[in-house]
Amino acid sequence: MDLTYWLPIIWAVILVAAISIYVILDGFDLGIGMLFALERDPGRRNVMVSTIAPVWDGNETWMVLGGAVLYGVFPGAYGTLLPAFYLPIILMLLALIFRGVAFEFRVMTHGTGREKLWNVGFMAGSGIAAFCQGAILGGVVQGVKVVDGAFAGSGLDWLTPFSILCGLAVMCGYALLGATWLIWRTTGALEASCRRWASKLAIGLFVGIVAVSLWTPLLHAPYLRRWTDWPNIVFVLPVPVLVAVLGVLFVRGLRHEHSKGPFLCALGWFFLCLSGLGITVWPYIVPPGLTLWDVSAPPSSQLFQLVGTVILLPIILTYTIYSYRVFRGKVTETDAYH
Amino acid sequence: MQPAHDIALLLARFQFAFTVGVHIIFPAFSIGLAAYLAVLEGCWLKTGRSVFLDLYRYWIKVFSIVFGMGVVSGLVMSYEFGTNWSVFSQKAGPITGVLLSYEVMTAFFLEAGFLGIMLFGMNKVGRKLHFAATCCVSVGTLISMTWILSSNSWMQTPRGYMIDPATGRFMPADWLAIIFNPSFPFRLVHMGLAAFLSVAFIVGATGAWHMLKARREGKAATAPVRTMFSMAMWMAAIVAPLQIMAGDAHGLNTLKYQPAKIAAMEGDWDSTARAPELLFGIPNMKTEHTDYAVKIPLLGSLILTHSLEGKVPGLKDFPRDQRPPSQVIFFSFRIMVALGVLMMLVGFWSLWLRRTRTLFTNAVFHRVAVCMAPAGFLALLCGWVTTEVGRQPWTVYGLLRTSQSVSPIMLPSMAVTMTAFVVVYVIVFGSGIGILVRQLGHAPQEGEQETSSANASDILAERMHPEVIESTSGKGA
Numbered sequence: 009m010d011l012t013y014w015l016p017i018i019w020a021v022i023l024v025a026a027i028s029i030y031v032i033l034d035g036f037d038l039g040i041g042m043l044f045a046l047e048r049d050p051g052r053r054n055v056m057v058s059t060i061a062p063v064w065d066g067n068e069t070w071m072v073l074g075g076a077v078l079y080g081v082f083p084g085a086y087g088t089l090l091p092a093f094y095l096p097i098i099l100m101l102l103a104l105i106f107r108g109v110a111f112e113f114r115v116m117t118h119g120t121g122r123e124k125l126w127n128v129g130f131m132a133g134s135g136i137a138a139f140c141q142g143a144i145l146g147g148v149v150q151g152v153k154v155v156d157g158a159f160a161g162s163g164l165d166w167l168t169p170f171s172i173l174c175g176l177a178v179m180c181g182y183a184l185l186g187a188t189w190l191i192w193r194t195t196g197a198l199e200a201s202c203r204r205w206a207s208k209l210a211i212g213l214f215v216g217i218v219a220v221s222l223w224t225p226l227l228h229a230p231y232l233r234r235w236t237d238w239p240n241i242v243f244v245l246p247v248p249v250l251v252a253v254l255g256v257l258f259v260r261g262l263r264h265e266h267s268k269g270p271f272l273c274a275l276g277w278f279f280l281c282l283s284g285l286g287i288t289v290w291p292y293i294v295p296p297g298l299t300l301w302d303v304s305a306p307p308s309s310q311l312f313q314l315v316g317t318v319i320l321l322p323i324i325l326t327y328t329i330y331s332y333r334v335f336r337g338k339v340t341e342t343d344a345y346h
Numbered sequence: 347m348q349p350a351h352d353i354a355l356l357l358a359r360f361q362f363a364f365t366v367g368v369h370i371i372f373p374a375f376s377i378g379l380a381a382y383l384a385v386l387e388g389c390w391l392k393t394g395r396s397v398f399l400d401l402y403r404y405w406i407k408v409f410s411i412v413f414g415m416g417v418v419s420g421l422v423m424s425y426e427f428g429t430n431w432s433v434f435s436q437k438a439g440p441i442t443g444v445l446l447s448y449e450v451m452t453a454f455f456l457e458a459g460f461l462g463i464m465l466f467g468m469n470k471v472g473r474k475l476h477f478a479a480t481c482c483v484s485v486g487t488l489i490s491m492t493w494i495l496s497s498n499s500w501m502q503t504p505r506g507y508m509i510d511p512a513t514g515r516f517m518p519a520d521w522l523a524i525i526f527n528p529s530f531p532f533r534l535v536h537m538g539l540a541a542f543l544s545v546a547f548i549v550g551a552t553g554a555w556h557m558l559k560a561r562r563e564g565k566a567a568t569a570p571v572r573t574m575f576s577m578a579m580w581m582a583a584i585v586a587p588l589q590i591m592a593g594d595a596h597g598l599n600t601l602k603y604q605p606a607k608i609a610a611m612e613g614d615w616d617s618t619a620r621a622p623e624l625l626f627g628i629p630n631m632k633t634e635h636t637d638y639a640v641k642i643p644l645l646g647s648l649i650l651t652h653s654l655e656g657k658v659p660g661l662k663d664f665p666r667d668q669r670p671p672s673q674v675i676f677f678s679f680r681i682m683v684a685l686g687v688l689m690m691l692v693g694f695w696s697l698w699l700r701r702t703r704t705l706f707t708n709a710v711f712h713r714v715a716v717c718m719a720p721a722g723f724l725a726l727l728c729g730w731v732t733t734e735v736g737r738q739p740w741t742v743y744g745l746l747r748t749s750q751s752v753s754p755i756m757l758p759s760m761a762v763t764m765t766a767f768v769v770v771y772v773i774v775f776g777s778g779i780g781i782l783v784r785q786l787g788h789a790p791q792e793g794e795q796e797t798s799s800a801n802a803s804d805i806l807a808e809r810m811h812p813e814v815i816e817s818t819s820g821k822g823a
């Protein structure tokens with residue numbers, strides 16, 4: 009087996025898995041932050057926050073893992089993508105600061121004028137972070153100017169109609185994840201509002217997915233061929249079909265008052281979108297120029313890190329699931345009030 | 347190089363130093379406080395005395411705020427290597443990036459996974475499991491410190507690498523040599539003690555403040571207040587002398603591997619035996635002389651080599667473009683050492699007061715303890731400034747220059763984000779510290795929370811987190 013060939017592929021799979029887990033987990037956190045804008049009642053807002061307060065830190069850690077893996081295994085990508093997306097990344101980090109401290113600060117300033125500041129910080133921080141993540145993703149897909157292994161573009165190259173569309177789509181998708189999570193974890197008036205929001209957000213996300221899917225193949229010729237050439241088409245066709253199937257399931261779940269169903273469908277959508285993007289850009293990690301192999305660390309680094317990852321990731325998943333289970337069950341307003 | 351590049355480099359460095367300097371405060375606080383909380387909960391389980399539970403519940407509120415700020419400021423750090431030092435990360439990523447990944451997988455997840463249970467889970471998992479969660483979080487902070495210091499120490503004293511001639515990248519050759527590089531054990535011990543000491547002085551100052559307040563109101567200090575003050579002063583008396591010994595050993599290690607840094611710390615220009623120790627002076631990098639020097643003969647050699655005849659290095663031994671800026675680290679080093687000595691004196695004083703049974707009544711001592719609240723964190727920051735500025739002009743010591751590590755970021759972007767960082771950090775962390783201080787202004791309540799009564803703990807939890815009471819009811823699937 010040729011290590012220099014296979015190790016980057018294994019790592020690409022791990023990286024995509026880590027990013028997917030991040031998007032799903034922090035997606036509903038950030039979504040709940042955005043839904044704060046729609047829910048004015050302080051009691052219900054407290055319920056919303058209390059469903060994620062014990063887990064948000066763990067969710068965000070997947071993003072730290074994504075950054076660290078990129079840094080250790082694909083340093084060439086870390087060193088070109090981060091300067092290329094300098095402004096949106098810093099903006100996202102600053103937004104996440106406001107979002108993260110708001111959990112404690114809004115409680116500690118309860119009853120004072122400052123509480124409002126942190127509520128707004130929670131909403132705006134969540135929304136801006138979601139937008140930036142989508143825009144960065146879109147920016148990667150549309151490509152980065154690289155000369156001699158270093159970023160050679162300018163600071164605002166990433167900002168295009170396409171990346172803005174991706175940013176908005178991700179905002180919509182995260183809000184949908186948040187709403188469906190709350191359908192699962194709450195009751196009463198809050199759950200009912202969430203069902204209403206979820207149906208609207210699902211339409212928004214659906215439009216976003218269609219628009220991005222139609223636009224992406226037009227960005228670079230190889231993208232188009234990946235989706236239209238025989239026999240590729242056999243492998244990629246299930247993706248749009250499954251998106252539609254999930255759509256049907258989602259509508260039925262909302263109608264029949266399923267509690268978990270809509271959330272699982274939303275997760276499925278995200279998973280399919282990320283797979284679709286992966287299929288599109290493969291094997292480039294910094295399109296259009298750099299492949300996985302161009303940017304990867306020497307095999308000795310990748311191997312050393314792989315050993316630890318294979319041992320540690322299952323352990324991490326085990327205690328993460330345990331901690332989710334400790335806090336399972338519906339949270340109601342009377343619980344949140346006492 | 348063109349001036350725009352120089353200014354961008356300066357901003358990149360300043361931005362990194364500012365963000366990491368803010369960040370380090372909170373992790374150090376978390377490391378010390380998590381360990382303290384584990385000790386408190388352990389004492390409570392063992393003795394059943396409610397005073398320990400009162401203290402646990404008091405300090406965990408502080409911990410939840412501090413930890414949150416540590417997480418968000420740390421998130422920034424993990425991406426800033428790439429945004430500000432892209433060339434460094436491309437070259438050293440195969441080593442430092444892997445160490446950071448191990449930190450995430452062995453430490454951050456552990457902390458995050460059990461933090462929820464530690465903060466909100468007392469009524470859900472039972473006492474023993476809850477104690478286990480507290481211990482996991484505490485161990486997590488220590489593991490995290492170990493990896494990041496290994497990475498930083500490797501940048502100070504690189505070992506176990508090869509340089510790829512084609513790309514100039516650092517290729518790992520021997521991971522054990524990389525992780526256990528020569529300065530790592532010293533830095534680990536010194537930093538760990540610094541975190542414990544910093545928190546001890548915060549806890550001590552809080553206790554002293556509430557004793558002074560009770561005294562003004564003509565009341566007796568409550569048991570939790572006295573207990574925490576006493577615990578903190580034990581830490582000061584024991585750990586401060588240990589820290590000075592650790593610092594001394596660290597200095598000898600640095601003399602061996604980074605003599606230019608020592609020369610700059612000491613403000614010495616000419617290498618001599620029987621060197622004096624400078625108490626004060628203003629090093630001048632241009633005239634190659636330390637002005638207004640106040641010296642103690644022979645002491646320099648004695649401290650650095652533990653012998654009167656020992657030869658200590660001088661900055662003139664090194665080419666001009668390899669000298670760290672002495673004006674900065676001469677002072678940061680002295681401030682750290684002075685604070686260390688002060689902390690030790692406070693610790694010894696507390697021992698004396700214990701003998702005379704006036705530890706809880708001596709108001710002068712309590713005032714001093716309140717003033718010493720920030721001493722640990724100040725010393726810690728000064729220590730980092732010494733270490734990092736003393737490494738200049740290198741990022742990877744002797745191998746990769748700072749000026750060759752920086753990203754190709756345009757000056758305008760840099761200037762915009764620098765401003766944004768300062769504004770946001772001042773608002774967020776300024777408010778955070780304000781909230782902390784207000785929180786510490788409330789005295790811990792005695793006996794208010796009967797442990798077995800779910801009801802009482804709910805009332806407490808509600809005050810602390812009104813949104814997360816879901817303990818007694820609401821377990822529907």
Ligand code: HDD
Nearest residue numbers: 069072373376377416417420421423424454487490491494
């Ligand atoms: C001596 C200890 C120490 C030092 C020097 C640093 N950190 Fe740190 N860091 C910690 C000790 C720590 C900690 C105690 O483990 C924290 C505090 C709160 C937490 O979650 O872990 C933490 C948090 C923390 C987080 C958030 C983790 C999470 O989401 O749970 C990240 C990404 C980093 N750090 C990254 C860094 C980087 C890139 C550093 C170097 C520039 C750095 N830290 C210096």
Ligand code: HEM
Nearest residue numbers: 359362363366367370497498730731734735738740741748
């Ligand atoms: C946490 C406490 C720390 C403080 C207070 C601190 C402080 C500083 C300061 C003041 C500088 C600027 C030096 C100068 O421009 O003269 C700097 C630079 C730097 N530090 Fe740190 N540092 C800390 C921790 C770390 C850690 C843990 C790492 C790495 C793992 C690190 C890596 C760097 C890098 C890469 C630079 C940029 C290059 C340079 O200017 O040396 N620092 N730091």
Ligand code: HEM
Nearest residue numbers: 533536540590593594597600683686722725726729730733
């Ligand atoms: C009198 C006592 C002390 C001595 C002799 C001493 C010595 C040193 C030396 C020589 C360094 C530089 C290491 C290098 O060259 O890279 C250092 C760094 C440092 N010091 Fe101290 N120190 C003392 C007290 C303290 C105290 C009281 C604290 C905090 C509470 C502290 C915190 C630090 C930190 C955080 C660093 C940077 C991390 C590291 O390199 O270990 N020091 N100290």
